[in-house]
Amino acid sequence: MKATVGTCELCGRQDVKRTIHHLVPKEEGGVLEPTSFLCIPCHKQIHALYTNQEIALRLTTVESLQQDPKLQSFIKWIRKQHSSTIPKTTKSNAKRQKGK
Numbered sequence: 001m002k003a004t005v006g007t008c009e010l011c012g013r014q015d016v017k018r019t020i021h022h023l024v025p026k027e028e029g030g031v032l033e034p035t036s037f038l039c040i041p042c043h044k045q046i047h048a049l050y051t052n053q054e055i056a057l058r059l060t061t062v063e064s065l066q067q068d069p070k071l072q073s074f075i076k077w078i079r080k081q082h083s084s085t086i087p088k089t090t091k092s093n094a095k096r097q098k099g100k
């Protein structure tokens with residue numbers, strides 16, 4: 001899966017690594033294949049909470065995902081987390097920064 005850095009469309013955090021989420025799962029007949037860019041924790045959470053069938057039935061827009069009670073509490077929580085909490089592949093700078 002291709003990853004880019006930018007704003008997560010679900011939680012709105014900036015400068016996070018994002019993955020492409022198919023709003024209508026292909027397995028459920030998504031034809032137009034609308035996609036959205038989600039940070040990794042959001043994306044994982046969606047697929048942990050919902051089956052592809054549920055997503056295809058009622059969660060085919062970012063808005064409907066944001067309004068789902070199950071995700072709302074997660075979004076509130078993730079918004080408070082720093083984008084740096086996402087595991088990064090490069091660690092070189094992490095230990096060198098002493099104070100500011």
Ligand SMILES: [Zn+2]
Binds near residue numbers: 010011038043
């Ligand atoms: Zn997110």
Ligand SMILES: [Zn+2]
Binds near residue numbers: 043046047
């Ligand atoms: Zn997805």
